[in-house]
Amino acid sequence: MISLYRIGAVTFRHLMTMKRLSWFIEIGYWTILDIIIFGSLGKATTMMNMSADPAIIQALVTNAVFWYLVLRTSISIGFTLLTELFDMNLIAIFATPLRILEWITSSVIVGGIAGLINFALGWLLALIVFGCNIWSLGLTTLALMGSLLISGWTMGLILMCVLLFVGKKGTGLAFAICWSLVPFSCVYYPIEVFPLFLQKFVLWIPMAHAFTALRSAIMTGTNPWDHIVTSLWLNVGYFAVACVLFAVMFKRSKKRGLARLELEW
Amino acid sequence: MRLHRIGGLVLMHSEEFIDKAEMLEVLYWWICDMIFLGFLGKTFGALTNNSLFGQDLRTGASHIAKDLIQRYKAI
Numbered sequence: 001m002i003s004l005y006r007i008g009a010v011t012f013r014h015l016m017t018m019k020r021l022s023w024f025i026e027i028g029y030w031t032i033l034d035i036i037i038f039g040s041l042g043k044a045t046t047m048m049n050m051s052a053d054p055a056i057i058q059a060l061v062t063n064a065v066f067w068y069l070v071l072r073t074s075i076s077i078g079f080t081l082l083t084e085l086f087d088m089n090l091i092a093i094f095a096t097p098l099r100i101l102e103w104i105t106s107s108v109i110v111g112g113i114a115g116l117i118n119f120a121l122g123w124l125l126a127l128i129v130f131g132c133n134i135w136s137l138g139l140t141t142l143a144l145m146g147s148l149l150i151s152g153w154t155m156g157l158i159l160m161c162v163l164l165f166v167g168k169k170g171t172g173l174a175f176a177i178c179w180s181l182v183p184f185s186c187v188y189y190p191i192e193v194f195p196l197f198l199q200k201f202v203l204w205i206p207m208a209h210a211f212t213a214l215r216s217a218i219m220t221g222t223n224p225w226d227h228i229v230t231s232l233w234l235n236v237g238y239f240a241v242a243c244v245l246f247a248v249m250f251k252r253s254k255k256r257g258l259a260r261l262e263l264e265w
Numbered sequence: 266m267r268l269h270r271i272g273g274l275v276l277m278h279s280e281e282f283i284d285k286a287e288m289l290e291v292l293y294w295w296i297c298d299m300i301f302l303g304f305l306g307k308t309f310g311a312l313t314n315n316s317l318f319g320q321d322l323r324t325g326a327s328h329i330a331k332d333l334i335q336r337y338k339a340i
Contacts (some may be wrong), residue, residue: 045312056312172290176297183301189308 002105006098010106014080018114027118031068032125038064038188039130058132059218060188063211065122065134066144067187070152070207071178073115077156078174080107081163088262100250104157104243111156112149119145140217143228147210150235155181157242164246164253167261186211206234 017023042057084090093103126132135141159177163170184198185207194202202208209231213224253261 041309045309049312169286176290176293179297183297183304189304193304193307 002102007102007106011109014110031122034064035061035125055219059215061126061130061132062134063187065126066148068122069115069119070148072118073111073152074155074178076114077107077111078159080110081160085168085262090258090262108153115152137217140223144210144214147231147235150239151207154239154242157246161246161249164249206231
């Protein structure tokens with residue numbers, strides 16, 4: 001039987017580690033940096049080419065904010081496992097009645113909360129620095145937030161699978177895995193930039209559909225529901241696969257001994 | 266100050282770079298950045314097309330010249 005009390009306890013334990021000024025500085029630093037870089041890039045483009053659409057600034061800044069929702073969610077999920085490994089606590093928590101499903105649920109909640117905090121910070125920054133209001137897109141913003149949140153959860157679970165295989169040694173991988181899809185997710189450029197063979201591959205990435213939809217909504221003012229629906233379907237499918245993969249990996253890792261994950265460095 | 270102690274520490278840390286995983290990580294970020302910046306450059310290169318920029322300048326300059334000639338004639 002799944003216990004909400006246990007899920008709440010594990011969630012609370014991880015939320016407490018986020019209640020530090022250094023955590024807010026860390027997420028704020030990277031978000032500020034990217035928003036300023038890409039907002040300025042958009043501004044430079046409109047200054048260099050008078051015929052360039054000024055909406056490009058809003059498209060770049062909005063996409064950067066949404067990208068941080070995916071990135072922070074996935075990294076935070078991975079860090080729930082890494083925190084247990086560095087605190088030598090993984091064996092201890094599984095000596096309690098905590099079930100694997102409860103643990104995953106709490107990690108997903110923690111990842112979601114961290115992602116939404118980062119998103120809120122990005123929204124404020126975009127509004128203050130470049131005057132871009134993400135919520136001006138209305139329902140599209142909400143739908144894409146939901147879709148990209150699932151993308152973050154999926155990437156986080158895949159990251160956890162890798163960490164369950166390599167243990168503490170995979171700390172560097174936490175960021176590498178999450179960033180690996182940026183070049184192919186159409187965050188800062190359209191799908192047409194890719195060569196044809198790569199476009200076929202990119203169409204299978206749900207984030208590419210979500211960011212294409214976002215860019216299209218800002219630049220043309222239309223609601224590209226076909227891209228949003230495709231991204232949602234792909235996300236749900238991949239999330240289900242990631243859950244199964246995680247269950248299999250955890251079982252295999254448990255057979256080999258969870259203690260090795262805490263000791264090897 | 267002993268040079269062999271400095272050398273010893275440098276050697277100790279440089280051995281970390283010789284590690285295969287460390288090399289792979291560096292290579293990974295390099296490839297990732299090259300792909301990302303390559304596509305970004307392609308996009309913004311097209312957006313800030315130099316010939317277009319030049320054309321705009323030329324068009325603007327000719328408009329200003331025509332305007333000046335008309336004003337001169339009016340005097």
